[in-house]
Amino acid sequence: MNTLIEPMILSPEQVSFYQKNRFIKIKNVFSAEVIDYYNGVISQKVDELNNQDTPLEKRDTYGKAFLQLMNLWRTDEEIKSFVFNRRLASLATQLMEVDGVRLYHDQALYKEAGGGITPWHADQYYWPLASDKTITAWIPLQATPLEMGPLEFSGGSHQIV
Secondary structure, three states: OHHHOOOOOOOHHHHHHHHHHOOOOOOOOOOHHHHHHHHHHHHHHHHHHOOOOOOHHHOOHHHHHOEEEEOHHHOOHHHHHHHOOHHHHHHHHHHHOOOOOOOOOOEEEEOOOOOOOOOOOOHHHHOOOOOOOOOOOOOOOOOOOHHHOOOOOOOOHHHOO
8 A cells, every 4th residue: 555655756747737737647646456445445435324315317417427425534544544645645736836735525426327427517616715726636446448438627727717
């Protein structure tokens, strides 16, 4: 589990790409072993805490998109060590060019078989923060080929007024 604490230094080109586009795909942030381990831990906690029993066909668009559990780090010490790992914090500080970061929240989002699409949205509009120095880390806990539905970004959209 050393990848949770070992720094990962980004190149100036990576930081520049992020600053221009406000997204970046960074591969191999965590080893396959770390992802497999936390997939089990997080999935078990989601199964334990999920109370969604409304049939998929009776949910609204947002409810069909995914199951969502917030702040799992408060319920499990192992999950807390993953959410608050130094590697992600270091990557966030490098990309945003700041000295430190704080967690606003974590989310476990689970797509269900046969579920709906996630509507186009901008995360920051949901956050009551006065700063644009915010960042999201998407960490898929399984392979996510295009056939499963892509995650899309609108490069440079932070500059639209």
